[in-house]
Amino acid sequence: MSYEQYKSEITIDIKECLNEMGTQPVLFVGSGLSKRYFNSPNWIELLQWLQNECSYIPHEVGYYLQGDYQLEEIGTEFSQYYRKWAWDGKERFPEELFHPYVEKSSYIKYKIKEYFESITPISEEEINNDIHKAEIKHLKAIQPHAIITTNYDTFLETIFNEYQPIIGQRVLKPDTMSIGEIFKIHGCVNEYKELVFDRDDYELFLNKKKYLSAKLLTFFAEHPLLFVGYSGSDENIQRILSDIDEIISSEGELIPNIYFLEFNNQLMEDSVPKKEKVFVINGKEVRVKYIEAKEFGWVFEAFSINKAIENVHPKLLRALFARTFQLVRSDIPRKSVEVDFQLIERAVSEESGLPNLYGVSLLDDPSQINMKYPFMLTQVGKELGYSNWHGADRLIKQIKSDQGINIKESDNKYHVTIKIGNSERSKYSIDAIELLRSVQKGENYTLDI
Template structure:
């Protein structure tokens, strides 16, 4: 095995990413010939990515070597893991494929691969698996093609991660920071946070050395080469046990005894309370209006378009119907006919009663979905329109 490894390193000038691409191609060829019985049938469908075979094998291998539970961890490592858990970091960023971190931080939510770019996150209690996860083998960053795609999108990832680096210390654990993706992200951080090759103040790299002694004086800084002309300086910690390091980082106890999953839920609901149909740039107010908003409880949130739902029962009583129920009360079987009456009002008056919260309609946001509810006044109004009677809008 070693001889074969040396052959590929020699052939491809030690470019491990390019070697990953070669291995992927060879796995695909083998999978479609004598290796066919080693893969599930769905991997042979035409829309399956060609690198799925080696990634499937990586998934199987990591599942085999990953402990089924923390109870299987040897005693000397159990102390380190317990100290790591006590840090309770705001977020974890990893290039690891396996699910071991999810086992350690059971209350944290994994964000896998491109989900990091697509989803809104709560900035706490998340494991950012930027190189993918074996739970989704197709997400693994392994081949040169994967790295190229990552590079095209990493600027946005860097921007998201910068918010963490600016507010919290970053600890690289068991990692040499030689991965090109990590280097490029560090380069972006260096451009913004540090200038003139200054030390990046709150980034640490923790390296293991079993031969270090108490009298040793390892370097307190590490220089990481970004390219042939540039490097970044970060703080360095060298230890033969990570136990005391984790305890030091966990001594702060900022969110001790707080469930990250609960915090995520609270933060998510806080963001959902902000209406998306309000002015987003300029809110014009005069001094008298501002003074009144400060002195009268509940007025300031109204200026910003934020409402407080203190009585859900009253809301349901005031707006008890969805559009289908409104249609049924008007004698129709489908919501479509009630909606046509609303459009008729818009054509006749220029007012769309669904475009705002008013005495006829209110829009409620639940999760990522908006729901429209209608009042008894809406039923009366639409009944007048249906019967070609005169009506007055009170918006």
């Protein structure tokens, strides 16, 4: 087996996951992606830069790491020295930072803001590496449902300029739409006082992140997830995976919709990297799909296979969702708008009504397909008593193991692939549910292909 074969197998696996879940991916982006494209620092490198800037800090970062300081504890230590440095040299900072009620960590966060603003590209044209330019093109083409990042910089906003950044404490509010948004869970240099940097910041964030945890659970259950820009030992990865721990298989099974992408510059033509990665979270092994690459373009391209129609922008979808949400939650209950309830009732009771109300056209004649193959795989799973599509998918794989036939690879009485533009959707019939129920119960079954 060669690395090219490995790439082909990974690409097929990603495509199958996208088809089965029928939703756009969610991206989890760490500092490694910014480092790749404009040499942004990781956390330790940022602390080293801060130490070099402030002459009041008595020791190098290594001194604190040897003393078993956590990174946020080093941030707390450095914040105190920056405060003293600022008051002894006010010309280094804006005047408003010296008001009595300014947070003492504001000085070091202001310098972090200045640093990232000085190194972050303000447009894609500033990226000179041709390989990186191609990667960014494929990354944009994914058109993810949402992006979650721990990065402080604004590079993602530059790439995904139709997406709405949700910064700091606003991430924790339940009125975000969760489509076409960049959740900056550790803050952003645009609102530098909100950065999650020192021990107090982390404690506050961890105490208030219940809504974020709920959103992560939703993303895990409904979307393919791609982690990129994190190392395997990154504490942020541990925290994120711990948030979804309660719905991770207790038997250590491979989670089929989480992919962890890691850079490896040592890959050769005959390299065959491993396809799984194991994290130990709360004493339990968590197995996810693992991808190694020294060039990310092919991975991003694989995740863009089922991208949304070109002319549908996240900004438009977000606006439509937000206005509908406001109508249902606020305007109609308060009777602040006139409502034609008969029109709305017709719209929601007829298959074509709601799309027509929104100005969306359906396929010319999908009724026969929808009648014969009404189920997505998630719905099949729920009909069989599972909480998601994973259980049904295992039964399909069992049939392939028993009979040598994968019912998803062709159009047949159990399954059909519907193509819409560049996208594909797998649909299943009641015959598929009956077949899988027989497999589930260990009964004899006949495969009619």
